[in-house]
Amino acid sequence: MSIKKTLLTTAVGFGLTAGIAAADGHTSLTIAIVNNGHMINMQTVAEAYTAETGVELNWVSLEEGVLREQVTSDTATGGGQYDIINIGMQEAPIWGAAGWIEPLELSDDYDVGDLLPAMANGLSADGTLYAAPFYGESSMVMYRKDLTDAAGVTIADNDSWENVMAAAAAMHDPDNGVYGACLRGKPGWGDNMAFVTTMVNSFGGAWFDADMKPALDSDEWNAAINFYVELLGTYGPPGSEGNSFNEILALYNEGKCGLWIDATIAASFLEVDGVAYAQSPNAGNPVGANWLWAWAMAVPTGSPNSEAAHAFIEWATSKEYIQAVGNHPDFGWGSVPTGTRASTYEIAEFQAAAPFAAAEMAAIESAAPAATDLKPYVGVQFAAIPEFPEVGTAVAQEIAAALSGAKTVEEALAASQEAADAIMREAGYYE
Structure with missing residues (x-):
C-alpha cells in the first residue's frame, strides 16, 4: 500500500481524503502564520491532527508586517524555510502566476464549490486556486x-x-x-x-x-x-x-x-x-x-514535504475543521473561522453564537475588487x-x-x- 493510502486510513477522523507524506511521526511541517486569534487557535486544534496522523507541526507565529516581509523574501528566493505559508489576496494570484507557490490539489470531498466565490476568485490566477482561505473578511x-x-x-x-x-x-x-x-x-x-x-x-x-x-x-x-x-x-x-x-x-x-x-x-x-x-x-x-481579504494557506514551490503540506491545508480549511473548532471545549461556535464557506453560515449553532454573521456576509458580498x-x-x-x-x-x-x-x-x-x-x-x- 502506498504511503498516501496508508495515512488516508489514519486521517478518517478528520474527514480527510488527501494523504500525508508519512505515518511514522517523522514528517515535520514548518508553518508560518500571522499572529491573529484564529491562527493561534489553530495551533491548539491541530494537536489532534498530529495525534491522528503523526505529522509534527512547527509553528512560526509572526506579527503581520514581519510575516509578510519574511515570507516574501523566503518564497521569492526559494529559501525553503517554510512548508506552508500564510498569504492573502494581494500575493496569491501574483505568486501563483510566477510559480512561487504550488497549485492546490484538493479532493472532491473538500467541496471547493462551497468556498465563497469572492474568496476563491481572489486566491486564484487564470482559474487555478493557489491558496486555500483559512478565514475571510471584509x-x-x-x-x-x-x-x-x-x-x-x-x-x-x-x-x-x-x-x-x-x-x-x-x-x-x-x-x-x-x-x-x-x-x-x-x-x-x-x-x-x-x-x-x-x-x-x-x-x-x-x-x-x-x-x-x-x-x-x-x-x-x-x-x-x-x-x-x-x-x-x-x-x-x-x-x-x-x-x-x-x-x-x-x-x-x-x-x-x-x-x-x-x-x-x-x-x-x-x-x-x-x-x-x-x-x-x-x-x-x-x-x-x-475591503475584501482572506488569510490563506499556500505551499511554496519546491517544499520537500509538498504532499504532507497539501494534506494539512485541506484539513485546516475544510468543513471538518469548522466542526472541530465549534465543538472544541476551549473555543466553540462563536470562534470558528468565518468568511470562507457558505455552509458555515447555515450551521444553527454558529448562527446562534455569531450575532455579527449577517453583517459580515453583507460586507463580503458588497465588496468590489474589480477594476x-x-x-x-x-x-x-x-x-x-x-x-x-x-x-x-x-x-x-x-x-x-x-x-x-x-x-x-x-x-x-x-x-x-x-x-x-x-x-x-x-x-x-x-x-
Whole structure:
C-alpha cells in the first residue's frame, strides 16, 4: 500500500481524503502564520491532527508586517524555510502566476464549490486556486450601542463620514478612558493603509490613474486623509500611529473604544457587551467602501514535504475543521473561522453564537475588487500588482507621520506621490 493510502486510513477522523507524506511521526511541517486569534487557535486544534496522523507541526507565529516581509523574501528566493505559508489576496494570484507557490490539489470531498466565490476568485490566477482561505473578511463598523444610545446618536449602514465623526465625538470621554474612534494607524500596506485606502475609495480616490500613474496628490486623497487625521487625532486614543488590529482589539475589549472600523473577523473576538454592527461609511462613492481579504494557506514551490503540506491545508480549511473548532471545549461556535464557506453560515449553532454573521456576509458580498472607471487595478484596499507592497509601505510611513503630527497632510501626500512615482517609473509602467 502506498504511503498516501496508508495515512488516508489514519486521517478518517478528520474527514480527510488527501494523504500525508508519512505515518511514522517523522514528517515535520514548518508553518508560518500571522499572529491573529484564529491562527493561534489553530495551533491548539491541530494537536489532534498530529495525534491522528503523526505529522509534527512547527509553528512560526509572526506579527503581520514581519510575516509578510519574511515570507516574501523566503518564497521569492526559494529559501525553503517554510512548508506552508500564510498569504492573502494581494500575493496569491501574483505568486501563483510566477510559480512561487504550488497549485492546490484538493479532493472532491473538500467541496471547493462551497468556498465563497469572492474568496476563491481572489486566491486564484487564470482559474487555478493557489491558496486555500483559512478565514475571510471584509470590513465594517463595530460600535458600542450602549454608548451611542446613552449619547443619543445612531450609526447607520453606509453612513456618512460626518455622522460617524459626530457619533465618535458624542461617545468620546477620555477622562473615563473611552475614546470615540479606534482606527488603524500603524504604518504598513496591510496595516494603516488597509483602512486608509477604503476611506480614500469612499471619497472617490484611487491609488493610480488610468495610466497607472500614482494619484496620491489628488483632491480626493487630500480630503480623505485630512478627515482621517482629524477623526483619529481628535477622538482616537493617544499613540494611534502605533495601533493596528491586535492593539485595537485589546483596547476595545478593555472598554476603551466607542467605534472601530476594521476587519469583520474581529467580531469573533469581541468580549464586551452591547456591540452592534453597521456597513462601512461612505463619502458618496459606494464602490470600495469596505475591503475584501482572506488569510490563506499556500505551499511554496519546491517544499520537500509538498504532499504532507497539501494534506494539512485541506484539513485546516475544510468543513471538518469548522466542526472541530465549534465543538472544541476551549473555543466553540462563536470562534470558528468565518468568511470562507457558505455552509458555515447555515450551521444553527454558529448562527446562534455569531450575532455579527449577517453583517459580515453583507460586507463580503458588497465588496468590489474589480477594476472600474475609478480605478484601473484589481483590489479594494490594495492594488494587485507586484509593486504595491513597496508603494503601500512607503505611503504608509507618510500617513503615519501626518497622523502623529510630524508632517502636515499636504507634506505627507507630496512625499507619497514622489515615492510612488519613483517606484512605478523604475518598474517600467511609464517613462
